Amino acid sequence: xxxxxxxxxxxxxxxxxxxxxxxxxxxxxxxxxxxxxxxxxxxxxxxxxxxxxxxxxxxxxxxxxxxxxxxxxxxxxxxxxxxxxxxxxxxxxxxxxxxxxxxxxxxxxxxxxxxxxxxxxxxxxxxxxxxxxxxxxxxxxxxxxxxxxxxxxxxxxxxxxxxxxxxxxxxxxxxxxxxxxxxxxxxxxxxxxxxxxxxxxxxxxxxxxxxxxxxxxxxxxxxxxxxxxxxxxxxxxxxxxxxxxxxxxxxxxxxxxxxxxxxxxxxxxxxxxxxxxxxxxxxxxxxxxxxxxxxxxxxxxx
Amino acid sequence: xxxxxxxxxxxxxxxxxxxxxxxxxxxxxxxxxxxxxxxxxxxxxxxxxxxxxxxxxxxxxxxxxxxxxxxxxxxxxxxxxxxxxxxxxxxxxxxxxxxxxxxxxxxxxxxxxxxxxxxxxxxxxxxxxxxxxxxxxxxxxxxxxxxxxxxxxxxxxxxxxxxxxxxxxxxxxxxxxxxxxxxxxxxxxxxxxxxxxxxxxxxxxxxxxxxxxxxxxxxxxxxxxxxxxxxxxxxx
Numbered sequence: 001x002x003x004x005x006x007x008x009x010x011x012x013x014x015x016x017x018x019x020x021x022x023x024x025x026x027x028x029x030x031x032x033x034x035x036x037x038x039x040x041x042x043x044x045x046x047x048x049x050x051x052x053x054x055x056x057x058x059x060x061x062x063x064x065x066x067x068x069x070x071x072x073x074x075x076x077x078x079x080x081x082x083x084x085x086x087x088x089x090x091x092x093x094x095x096x097x098x099x100x101x102x103x104x105x106x107x108x109x110x111x112x113x114x115x116x117x118x119x120x121x122x123x124x125x126x127x128x129x130x131x132x133x134x135x136x137x138x139x140x141x142x143x144x145x146x147x148x149x150x151x152x153x154x155x156x157x158x159x160x161x162x163x164x165x166x167x168x169x170x171x172x173x174x175x176x177x178x179x180x181x182x183x184x185x186x187x188x189x190x191x192x193x194x195x196x197x198x199x200x201x202x203x204x205x206x207x208x209x210x211x212x213x214x215x216x217x218x219x220x221x222x223x224x225x226x227x228x229x230x231x232x233x234x235x236x237x238x239x240x241x242x243x244x245x246x247x248x249x250x251x252x253x254x255x256x257x258x259x260x261x262x263x264x265x266x267x268x269x270x271x272x273x274x275x276x277x278x279x280x281x282x283x284x285x286x287x288x289x290x291x292x293x294x295x296x297x298x299x300x301x302x
Numbered sequence: 303x304x305x306x307x308x309x310x311x312x313x314x315x316x317x318x319x320x321x322x323x324x325x326x327x328x329x330x331x332x333x334x335x336x337x338x339x340x341x342x343x344x345x346x347x348x349x350x351x352x353x354x355x356x357x358x359x360x361x362x363x364x365x366x367x368x369x370x371x372x373x374x375x376x377x378x379x380x381x382x383x384x385x386x387x388x389x390x391x392x393x394x395x396x397x398x399x400x401x402x403x404x405x406x407x408x409x410x411x412x413x414x415x416x417x418x419x420x421x422x423x424x425x426x427x428x429x430x431x432x433x434x435x436x437x438x439x440x441x442x443x444x445x446x447x448x449x450x451x452x453x454x455x456x457x458x459x460x461x462x463x464x465x466x467x468x469x470x471x472x473x474x475x476x477x478x479x480x481x482x483x484x485x486x487x488x489x490x491x492x493x494x495x496x497x498x499x500x501x502x503x504x505x506x507x508x509x510x511x512x513x514x515x516x517x518x519x520x521x522x523x524x525x526x527x528x529x530x531x532x533x534x535x536x537x538x
Contacts, residue, residue: 257398257417257436260379276338276378276397277359289338289357289376291397291416294436294454 002166002181003028003152004261005278006242008249008270008300009145014043018143021150023282024273025131031274032152035165036134037126039117039177041244041302042145047095049118049174051079051102052088052125056112057161064110065089071109077102086137087127087162088116095120099174114163114202119175121145121246126165146302147249149242151179158204168208170215171200175246178214180207181274182259185237210241218245228252228297240274240292250299253292261292270300304328308335308342316342324348338378343371349388360397363390366407382409385426391499398435401428404445410499417454420447423464429495431504437476439466439517448495450508458517462524466517467492469509478523484516 005024009017021038029036042050053068055061065084072079072091079091093102103115117124125138131152135141151166158164170176184190187206194212195201201208213235217227224245231241231252238258242251251272253261263272264279266287271279276289292298304323308316316333320343323331333354336342340359343352349368357375367386376394385404392400392411399418401409404426414432421437423445433451440456442464452470459476467484475481484492492511500508522533 260397262378262397275340275359276357276376277340280338280357288394290395290414291435294417 001031001154002274003031003150003278004179004181004240004242004272004274005150006148006179006244006249006251006270006272007150007282008147008302009268010266010270011268014146015144017041017145017148018139019141020269020271020282021148022131022135022141024271024278025134025150025152027278027281028150028152028273028275029130029132032154033130034155034160035126035128035151035153035162036131037124037151037153037165037167038134038140038143039122039124039149039167039169039179039244040140040143040145041119041121041147041175041246042123042143043121045092045120047120048092049095049097049099049120050090050092050123051115052090052117052123053106054112054114054116054162055084055087055089056110057087057163058112061087064113067110068106068113071105075102075105077105088125088138090123100172103172115169115171116162117169117177119169119246122169122175122177122244124167124169124177126151126167127162128160128165147244149177149179149244156183157206164203164205166205166207168205168211170211171202173215173218176211176215176218176243178207178211178241178243180210180239180241181261182238182240182254184209184235184239186235187237190235206237210235210239214243223299224248224250225297225299228299232295232297242272247302248299249302250297251292252297253294255295257294262289263292263298264289265300304331306331306333308333308337308339313339313341317344320346320352324350336375338375340378343369357394363388366390376413382407385409395432401426404428408499412500412504414451415449419449420445420464423447427495429499431500431508433470439464439479440476442466446491448492448514450496458519460523461519463519467514468517469514472515472517475517478520479517480520482516482518484512484514488516489514 055064082091167177184206239254240259240261260274330351338357345365347367353372359378361380364383371390373392379397381400382390387406395413405424411430415434417436419438420428421440423442425445429448435454437456439458443462447466450469455474456476458479489511
């Protein structure tokens with residue numbers, strides 16, 4: 001199954017993002033007991049990048065954080081605001097930094113460390129367990145921002161760990177995150193094509209290829225809307241998928257309508273989830289919720 | 303009128319209370335604050351009127367035989383699935399698989415229906431005032447589907463004896479579906495069904511019965527001999 005949720009705050013307040021996503025995920029917890037995660041798009045960092053690093057799957061986070069901090073100093077990354085919470089380190093670097101080198105340096109230094117997200121606005125937090133556990137560990141309800149995605153995972157094929165949890169960052173393109181409910185049946189074929197081009201896969205989760213695919217499309221100069229339409233042509237299987245960049249938020253639904261996806265839009269927000277109960281429980285009030293059509297693509301600007 | 307408030311209660315508790323009130327003789331029950339919960343009002347076998355004052359989640363009114371449901375909001379996947387008899391009216395939209403495998407009764411949707419409306423129907427009537435999505439009527443064996451607006455792709459695919467009527471545009475007919483001229487009796491049936499089930503403000507913008515397209519099975523698939531390759535290939 002898996003639960004997916006997305007929220008775009010159209011007001012100027014931007015105070016409720018974390019709370020809304022948490023409430024939506026709590027309602028979707030029954031769709032995915034294995035892990036929970038959010039991709040949050042916060043206020044601008046004046047062009048700087050926020051980097052989130054997973055400090056390993058098997059403890060020793062404090063030791064790795066110390067090593068990471070030392071590494072960042074030794075390579076002259078100019079990292080500041082370095083902090084750690086549970087399995088993650090977070091720091092800020094200048095917008096002009098060579099991200100490819102930075103990411104490679106971090107991940108080469110320790111096989112268990114993984115850059116989970118990089119963005120001027122984006123921060124991803126995910127972990128094994130329920131949305132309640134995610135809130136307990138990372139206090140996501142406090143997070144303010146313009147838009148975000150959420151996911152609860154029911155693992156059907158690949159491992160249950162932090163890396164295989166969603167949302168997925170595109171690994172390389174700042175501020176691009178996706179959540180996916182479904183099964184990409186031509187995943188192995190696509191994976192082989194991208195691997196032959198030197199793109200690294202971090203997991204065996206088929207949803208990862210969606211992030212890589214969209215990054216590839218955007219890298220070719222396509223708009224997000226065109227990229228989502230292209231997905232309908234190039235990806236086989238079932239997918240209800242939400243995607244967000246620093247300035248846009250959208251969804252695509254597969255050509256066979258095999259997975260649920262509902263959305264609502266008011267003057268104050270856009271909310272998308274694969275069960276109406278998630279939208280209603282997070283956002284009380286009178287508004288219409290409707291099921292997306294087959295092959296429907298929608299994109300909103302922040 | 304009996305009343306059940308869903309706030310702070312589980313689906314099991316809500317359904318148990320609905321059934322308890324029916325047992326105690328209630329003939330009308332107002333269900334407040336359904337909050338898009340799943341599986342509300344399933345397997346009710348008495349001719350009771352149940353009104354839900356908001357949206358419902360998956361499988362509302364499934365496996366019912368006789369009750370009259372009215373849903374003020376929208377409904378999720380599998381509305382009234384396998385209903386035997388009764389009526390389910392939804393004032394909003396419905397998700398995938400509404401009225402799937404129903405054997406009797408009537409499902410009325412005031413707005414749009416998503417994919418797979420009325421798949422594998424074995425009887426009954428489905429009336430959608432708006433549009434319907436992908437693959438409506440798939441493998442329908444009996445009964446009637448009426449869509450006042452547009453129909454999506456693969457409409458009426460691989461049907462047996464279900465009869466469909468569409469007031470708007472059909473994006474694409476499914477395999478072995480054919481358009482047939484509606485008869486005078488068909489037009490009368492459509493006019494009377496719409497007049498009976500749609501409120502006047504909805505009815506006035508809908509086409510007259512004679513202007514609906516009738517879609518039936520071409521009967522090349524459902525009773526073919528597997529040795530007749532040519533027939534099969536033509537149907538596909």
